[in-house]
Amino acid sequence: MKLTFKRLRDHAVIPARATETSAGLDLSACLTEPVVIPSHEIRMIPTGLAAALDRDDAMLMLCARSGLASKHGIAMANGVGIVDSDYRGEICVPLINQSSEPFEITDGMRVAQLIVVPVLLPETAEADSLPETVRGTGGFGSTGR
Numbered sequence: 001m002k003l004t005f006k007r008l009r010d011h012a013v014i015p016a017r018a019t020e021t022s023a024g025l026d027l028s029a030c031l032t033e034p035v036v037i038p039s040h041e042i043r044m045i046p047t048g049l050a051a052a053l054d055r056d057d058a059m060l061m062l063c064a065r066s067g068l069a070s071k072h073g074i075a076m077a078n079g080v081g082i083v084d085s086d087y088r089g090e091i092c093v094p095l096i097n098q099s100s101e102p103f104e105i106t107d108g109m110r111v112a113q114l115i116v117v118p119v120l121l122p123e124t125a126e127a128d129s130l131p132e133t134v135r136g137t138g139g140f141g142s143t144g145r
């Protein structure tokens with residue numbers, strides 16, 4: 001499998017793994033000036049990159065960086081981001097500041113991780129009933145604490 005990146009701005013950083021077997025590739029901010037994320041607010045952080053996988057049965061998943069989250073309260077506003085295999089626009093990272101202090105994002109700062117994930121593409125169908133299971137319709141909390 002091959003993942004190809006296109007720089008949309010000259011100073012965009014091509015993602016790399018921190019170690020040889022890291023699951024995620026570090027995505028960096030591509031900014032003309034720093035972006036301050038006020039407490040409890042969201043800012044969209046551009047990476048200056050577009051990407052293409054050489055297959056349709058995979059996606060790119062954007063995940064928070066654990067250090068930003070645990071040390072500064074900076075996380076992905078949508079939990080995780082999904083970049084579909086046919087998307088060719090700029091990859092941007094929606095970050096939320098969950099702390100009580102403003103946080104500054106600077107050009108080149110690693111702001112997220114990008115992970116390649118396989119995708120199943122099932123056909124969809126409508127039915128009048130579904131197969132029965134032991135759990136049935138038991139929802140949130142139905143299997144224990």
